[in-house]
Amino acid sequence: MNTIQRAVGVGVAAALLQALMLIAFAWPAAHIAPRDLPIAVSGPQAAVVADKLTQHDPDAFDISNPADEAAARAAIQNRDVYGAVITGGAPRVLVASGASPVVAQQLTAIAQQLSGAPAAPVEDVVAADPDDPRGTAFGAMVLPLVMSGIAAGVVLGLLIPSVGGKAIGLITFGIAGGLLSIVIIQTWMSVVPGPYLTLAAVAGLVSFAVSGAVVGLSTAIGRAGIGIAALTMLLVGNPFSAATSAPELLPQPWGTIGQLLPPGAAASLLRSVAFFDGAAATKPLVVLAIWAIAALVLLGVGALRGRRPAVDATPVRSGDPVAV
Template sequence: MSTVQRALAVGLGAALLQVLMVIAFAWPAADIAPRDLPLAVAGPQAGAVAGTLAAADPNAFEIITVTDAAAARTAITNREVYGAIVTGDGPPRMLVASGASPAVAQQLTRIGQQLSGVPVARAEDVVPADTDDPRGIAFGVMVLPLVMAGIAAGVLLTVVIPTVGGAVLGLVTFGVVGGLLSMTIVQGWLSVLPGPYPVLAAVAGLVSFAVAGSVAGLAAVFGRVGLGVAALTMLLIGNPLSAATSAPELLPQPWGAIGQLLPPGAAASLLRSVAFFDGAAAAAPLTVLAGWAVAALALFGIAALRGARTEVAAPAEDPLPVG
């Protein structure tokens, strides 16, 4: 292939990659809407409210009926629902949790205003977002650096460290130190994320380990192909489908659910659970991240075994004559 042909091929490939990135990042953001969003209704008119919501859009909400306002608040703090509509004693009242998703809280607030007939009616924020980040902008942006740094670390470990043991040591070091330092900045300096620092640092470290380990592990087994597939999966699929700035139920399905099976989406959900909900509903995203971390170690194990078998299978040199 001539230089001109290679240049044309590289330019075409880069243009196609750009198109994929525009689609991956812009499409989910342009199609934000509730899709089976868990929502509680309570009080004597709960059935009527549920019927009204279903008539407006039968696929928008997954309605859960609870007894009263106290039960609705419990469901919110347990992360079973994103909000609740409480009826009785006047117009319907809306309970929201901006800590779970400021975008969802805003949408539910508008719905509460429509139901109450009072345009300026305010919703009660049961689990508010951090006062220094009320719209969740910093939280949404925070997930991307964790993913990008993990990809970069995975690439560097692949290129610089020639041995599997050294790569694993570097991976563990990156996870521990990266988690501690990132949460020091996010929580200590920027003060945009509440919650226990050691737990948040452990979550950030697990995210870093899972992302970097997946990239380096696939590269160790499959070479450059594995490196490219892992990096593009985390960047083009995992990050835009993470729902860090919205919620999985606001994204087109099944992509919202798929995003929660990748490290970026699981990271966003786990950080929210730890920071705002005392660990409620943390089991699922923690399992996802732990699964990716274990898979990364398994890939390194495969690479190590394959290297050992190669050494065993290599023909031994003829011994030098003694005399």
């Protein structure tokens, strides 16, 4: 293959990658809509309101019926539902912009349609940070965590030869990256409330999981592992992380798959710690822990491969002494 052919091939490959990235990032955003979105409806007219919601869109909501308003509030604070409609007179709406500002806006609009009045009373039970009411900065911070993790994984995978050195680098990056990133987010940007050390531990675990996937795969299967891990995190994990929306607003099964990858688990875990005192943190924490453990296992596989004794392929000639 001459230089011109190689240049054309690289250009075509880059164009295909560009098209893939456009699909991965733009398609989910263009198809945001409720899909079995958990909400609560409580009060004397709960059945009537639930029926209206179902008639409007049968697949939009997963409706539960708490006994009273207190139970509905508890369900929101435990992250069992995204909001609630309280009936009895004019409908009132409880939302949680801390869980998803986009969902809170949608529930507010639906409540106004149900009430038939210019504006329905809306209470934000778990509010987003006042410096980031629309969740824009929160959603934007996930991509830097992913990109920096990929970059750290590539550097460690290519420049650090020993498996032990790679592991030390991963741990160092996780600790330092977690502490530094939350300092920036909480002090300079001031967009994520919550306990600093806990949030730093979450950010550090995310950094370790993402970079560990890159380093682990590259150690176990070679440089191709870098591309596999990086593309998985960037083209699947990030656009389907639901950091700016909610998993139930994304096309399925991609919304669910996104929560099984570090970017999606990171967004969910950070929300739980920052706004809900750790409610519903178990699942995303387990997902990140599994990715971190898998990275260590892959490093172990790579270490075992490196210790395999080399096979002497030199043929034995006739007359040469043979060791007994």
